[in-house]
Amino acid sequence: MKKSILLTSLMGSLLCASVVANATGNVTNETKSERSILAANPAEAYAEITFDTLSYNFGEFPASSPSRSCVFNFTNTGSAPLVIHQALASCGCTVPSYSKEPVKPGQKGKIEVTYNGKGKFPGHFQKTITIRSNAKNEVVRLVVEGDMLDK
Numbered sequence: 001m002k003k004s005i006l007l008t009s010l011m012g013s014l015l016c017a018s019v020v021a022n023a024t025g026n027v028t029n030e031t032k033s034e035r036s037i038l039a040a041n042p043a044e045a046y047a048e049i050t051f052d053t054l055s056y057n058f059g060e061f062p063a064s065s066p067s068r069s070c071v072f073n074f075t076n077t078g079s080a081p082l083v084i085h086q087a088l089a090s091c092g093c094t095v096p097s098y099s100k101e102p103v104k105p106g107q108k109g110k111i112e113v114t115y116n117g118k119g120k121f122p123g124h125f126q127k128t129i130t131i132r133s134n135a136k137n138e139v140v141r142l143v144v145e146g147d148m149l150d151k
Helices: 002-041
Strands: 049-051 057-061 069-076 086-089 094-098 108-116 122-133 139-151
Touching: 049 139, 057 069, 069 086, 086 094, 086 108, 094 122, 108 122, 108 139
Parallel strands: 057 139
Antiparallel strands: 049 069, 069 108, 086 122, 094 108, 122 139
């Protein structure tokens, strides 16, 4: 009697283990299948940022009036909304500003860059602004330069 109870319990345990493993396997296989489909067919919708120009030259300006600003215009040439995550300048004397709102496909946006050379040495300068977004081209670098003349 004890042997039959033990055998029945063992069979029941094996059956439960088999059902659980099979159910887990199906979920895993479905997930792998979905992943392979996504990998084989990348999303058709993507954002793409296209700037009118990637550099701006302030030219020569006097140290007595050291602040200069420019605007970099861009278009979302992709098919999904474009979101700019960051705009980082290479120096604290250069400050970029941009809208946090998504730019719809086909619409235009702008990044305003202000350079303030107050207290800086006169001469040629070149500063880089790194733009990070959800675009296909995730990182874009903009450049501002100029010549601040001595008083």
